[in-house]
Amino acid sequence: MDFARQGHTNAARGLLADALLASTSSLDPEPRLGFTCSLGVASLYRVLALVNLEDKSPSRSLQQQHVALRYQHLANVWVTHVWEKFARREDGGGPGEGWAWYDRSYIDESAWPIGLKELNIEMHVVQNTLADAKADQASRPRSTTTPESWRDVSLNIGIASVCAYPPENPLPRYAASNHGAYAARHGYRYRLEQRNLAPERPPAWGKVRLLQQVLEEELDVDWWLWFDCDTFFMNMSVTLDSLLYRYAAAAGGLDADVHMLAAEDAAMLNTGAFLLRRSEWSRSFLRRVWGKQDSIWxxxxxxxxxxxxxxxLRFNSEKFRHGLNDDVYPKEVRILPQFEFNSYHPATAQMLHDTWMPGKFVLAFNGFQLRVAGNPKKAWRAGAGYYATPAAYGTGYAAMPPRRLVH
Known part of the structure; x- marks a missing residue:
């Protein structure tokens, strides 16, 4: 940091980029070496973000903030591995019964220049700066005239979801009803899988497997929306076509270079809902994400x-080693504001992430505890609360779930 504060920010970036190349096997898709010291890699990304923020040139400051924010996202990816695998504790020391906490000696009190509190404060400072400046050109609509109900009948769109839960869990029933009704209303394909498609991995990996399947099998579908099982359409009048045409428009239709539309929350890219074009780029992306049979991820x-x-984001340390003439995400990816299709329940939004309110398109319950005193229906009542009466919001709004299903 002293090097950067003395005005040698390019040299400092170069040194840190070299260290990342060495510690992640040249930014390999499977950076197994890096996971032998995840905290060290997290620290490199945290310091790299701070170095970028040291560049106070007025013509570059906002772009530096964008670059720094994604380095902070990467730092979160790596430090979370340490938190979960080594520092997490379930019993004693937390704020109350059943609360997880972490052993500070593994992270905050280590020799590495990183702490969870500092990292999160720094990240929110950058986010607030960018929000105040309204500076994210990449997240602005390309078209401001496309109605929310716009439907391009020549465009075939599908919705894919995995709901692999035990038979007694009500979530698949609620999701199938809500997702299916929305798909039927707009003429979208709906592919719901209730089996565990990746039994050799944690269930979340079924997302990748199902998307790989639909891209190969459903050749008449142009775009697929991945939609988590605990995410619900609330404003039924908003179409997926309108999102595509507002954020991926080009002269005469959709931009052929755009293959993915996704959203970031206050912590990182969140893949609970995203749009993926049926293309070789998408197939290659999913193959890399799935990785090897023993993938480190x-x-x-x-x-x-x-x-x-x-x-x-892994190539950003090389891409921005010498300059700022590129976007923080690959050109094939468009990042939408979170409110467009991934708003959170207040219990998980916690005044940090975008919070759902009447009129917004999607309500995501990710991270929401579905069981209250062993009764999942009570949990849905606690979570759904005032969302459960569609009549209160007028025509076009979906219940989640109807009160008659919650006892």
Whole structure:
């Protein structure tokens, strides 16, 4: 950092980029070497973000903030591995019964220049700076005239979801009803899988397997929306076509170079809902994310989400080694504001992430505890709360779930 503060930011970036090449086997899709010291790699990304923020040139400061924010996202990917695998504790020391906590000696009190609190504060400072500046050109609609209900009948769109839960769990029933009704309303294909498609891996990896299948099998579908089982369409009048045409439009239709539309929350790219074009780019992306049979990402706490973040952002330390003439994500990826299709329940939004309210398109219950005193229906009542009465919001809004199903 002293090097950067003395005005040698390019040299500092180069040194850190070299260290990342060495510690991640040249930014390999399977950076097995890096996982032998995840905290060291996390520290490199944290310091690289700080070095970028040291460059105070007015003409470059906002782009530096964008670059720094994605380095912070990568630092989160790596430090979370340490937190979950080595520092997490379940019993004693937490704020109350059943709360997880972490042993500070593994992270905050280590010799590495990183702490969870500092990293999160730094990340939110950058996010707030960018939000105040309204500076994210990449997240702005390309078209502001496309109605939310726009439907291109020549465009075939599908919705894919995996709901592999025990038979007594009500979630698959609620999801199938909500997703199916939305798909039927707009003429979309709906592919729901209730089997575990990746029994050799944690269940979340079924997402990648199902997307690989539909891209190979459903050759008449142009775009697929991946939609987590605990995510629900709330404003039924908003179409997926409208998202595509607002954020991936080009002269005469959709931009042929855009293959993925996704959203970031306040912590990282979140893959609970994203759009993927049926293309060779998408197939190659999913193959890299799936990785080898013994992929190092299989047991990461964020599973396939971490693998996707790494795949999309891993080359940034090389891309921005000498300049800022590129986007933080590959040109094939468009990042939408979270409110467009991945708003969170207040219990998980916690004033940090985008919070669902009447009128918004999607409500995601990711991270929401589905069981209350062993009764999943009570949990749905606690979580759904005032969302359960569609009539309160007028025509076009979906219940989640209807009160008659919650006792």
């Amino acid at each position: 299989i047991s990461h706490p964020w599973w396939e989400n971490a693998a996707m973040i790494w795949d999309l």
